[in-house]
Amino acid sequence: MNRFWCLFFVASAVLAVVVFSIGPACGWWFPGVAASPLGQQIDDLFYLILAITGVTFIGVHAVLGYILWKFTGKDGKRADFQHGSHTLEVVWSIVPAGVLLFIALYQMDVWAAFRMKSRFDQEALANPIAEVTARQFEWRIRYPAPGKVLQDTPQPDDLYTVNDLHAPAGKPVVIKLRSEDVLHSFFLPHLRVKQDAVPGLVIPVWFEANEPKAYDLVCAELCGWGHYKMRGQLTAQPQADFDAYMQKLKETQFDDGFKEAAGE
C-alpha cells in the first residue's frame, strides 16, 4: 500500500498518453481534418496548447511519482514539516502566467481573422449568401433572390429552406446569424466554425469550405428539450452548381401549379 499513490499517479499519466496516442486512430479525435484554411490554423493552435499542457502534465506526474516513491513514510521515522517555499510559489505563479500571456498573444491573429469584420473578405461581407435564423429547434435559412443582395428585412422574392444551407465552395462566404428565441450556437465542426446565435443580435459569420461536399451543421448550445434535433447540413458546391440550386429553389418556391393545370 505504501507505493499505491506513486503507482496510481504514474499509471494515470501513462494511461492518458496511451489514450491520446491511439485516439486519432480510434475516431476519438476531431471530426476529420479541418476542411477550411482557417480551421487548419485553429487546429494548429489546439495542437500547440495540447503540446504545452501535455508536456506539463507528464512532467508534473513524473515529479509527483518520483517524490511519492522516494519519500514514502517509513516505520519509525518522523516526517519533516515545511511551511512552504516562497521561491517555488513565485516560480509556479510566474511560469504559468507567462505561458498564458504567450498563448493569449499568439492566438490573436487567428481570433482576429475569424471575428474582426475588417479582416473578413470584403466582397463576401458586402454580399452575404444567406440569413440563418436559429429557433427552437431548427435552422431557418433565407436567401436573397438570384442576382439580388440580401436585405435586413424579408423581401417578397426571398428564398427559404430549413436545415439545408448551401454555399459556394473554395471561397470565403458570409452568413448573417440571428436567433428567434434563445441562445443557440451555429457549429460547423468540420470547418471548426462555432458562433453563438444571440437573440437581438445579427452576427456576420464567415467560413470557407475547401471542397464541394456535405458538412454537418449542428447546434452547440443546449437550447431546450429538442436541442438534439437541430441538425442541419451545409452543402458546399462549385459556384455554377450553387447558382443552379438557387435557380431551382426559386422555381420550386414560386411554382403555383399553373402550368400543370393548363396542360391537363
Ligand SMILES: [Cu+2]
Ligand atoms: Cu439550438
